[in-house]
Amino acid sequence: MRARRLRAGLRGWGGVGAMAVACVLAVLFALLLPVVRSHGEDGGTGTGGGHGVAHGSRARAAEECTDPEKQTLSPDDADGPTIDEIQSREGEKRQLVVGVDQNSYRWGYRDPNNGGDAELAGFDIDLVHRIAEDILGDPDAVQFKAIPTDQRIPAIQDGRVDMVVRTMTINCDRLEDVAFSAPYFRTGQQVLAPKSSDITGYDGTLAGREICTAAGSTALSTLEQDQSDGELAADADLGTTVPNQLDCLVRLQLGEVDAVVTDGALAASQAAQDPTVELKGDAFTTEYYGVAMKKDADDLVRRVNQILVEWRADKAGGWQHSYDEWLSETMDDAAKSEPPSPPQYLRTS
Structure with a gap:
């Protein structure tokens, strides 16, 4: 029986105007941000490109997987080969390349009310800026790439992005293809x-x-x-x-x-x-969002987990600040109190 949670409620905020803007922008946004195109229509877990494993092997691995949100490495702020490669990029290429959504209202979207430049904004985007500031010393040293849901994993595996921060649920099937950070949000x-x-x-x-x-x-x-x-x-x-x-x-x-x-x-x-x-009705699953990275990018996974520890603890400009700014008006009081429980780090290598 799946654990059930109180549904995320709504408040009287948004309105028809926001709806109309969202629908129009959904068409126009593709012209404003480079989109990582699909290289196939596998429509499954989005592995594609020859990176998948045999169905039987994947099924067995999924059956053996428990508590996927805990299958991550312990935090560490040390540099390593993946971080060194990112930091060695020169000139305009010295950026963190991140797959995001540009159409998820309050998570990753272009805000038409932020001074006319319609920059990407939202809860996920705040986290991206925090990671870029820690790794590159500049919160704006980011190249955003908008990717469809079914291209998140191929984009990581093919090296088109360093990571994906896009309301991506940690689950056992995906752990066969990518590594995840500790959870940064609970939903269902x-x-x-x-x-x-x-x-x-x-x-x-x-x-x-x-x-x-x-x-x-x-x-x-x-x-x-x-x-x-x-x-x-x-x-x-x-x-x-x-x-x-x-x-x-x-x-x-x-x-x-x-x-x-x-x-x-x-x-x-x-x-x-x-x-x-x-x-x-109520939520009928319990799920956790994580930052997705390449399976062998251990130093980057550990660094992101360290950043998440600090982001959660930062009372002035951290997790709670971003939640209050972007999500509190659309979520229930029950979901509003705090970030997910302190993570556990069960992966050792």
Whole structure:
């Protein structure tokens, strides 16, 4: 039985204006930021490019994996080969290259209200600046690359980015392909649907309904597994997948799907953009976001974990400050109190 958590609630903030801006910007943003293009349509965990392992081996590894959010290295602020390579970049290339989202409201998005330059902003973006400041001494020494959900892992494996900071859930399958930091946020999968809908949550009311998810997302793999296990109605239609999660909100607004399943933290931000939709029912999983890096980048993983320790402890400009600025207006009081519990570091090599 999955642990259940109180759903991320909503406050009366956002409005139709924000919704309209978001929908228009979703189309225009691609013109403003280089996008890492897909090199295939594997639509699964997004490994692609010959980097995957045999399905049987992956399945066995996943069965043996427990507490994936704890499978990371202990913090250390020492330099190493990965960090040395980043720091040795010269001129304009002396930047941290980070895969992010540019369409997730309050997480990673272009804010049209920040002086006209529409720079990337949000909770994830604050963390990226913090990492760049620590490693390169300049919070703005960052090259942002917008990547679709199903291209997060290939972008890391192919060396197109140094890391991904993009509301990325730590899970056992992904640990076969990339390394993760300790968790920096706790959330869970939830259902988003129109307020007028008779869908009540992750239950029998999804029978016969069209559900939208992002390709390569935890939501999609969870729904597919639950449907296979008989925990989700067999006639629930999972055929609608999109490159980026915001596209699901657009499909919902157009009446092309009946519901969206995604992380509650993202769903709450989407509901803030559109007052005609709401979260339905409680979260039906417990998940943790982490920073994803190459599997052999041990020094970088340890350094990011040290940065996270300091970010959490910084009362003036750290985790809580970013949460209050970006997320507190869209989340429940129950989710507002503190960051995830102090991490454990079970990986030794």
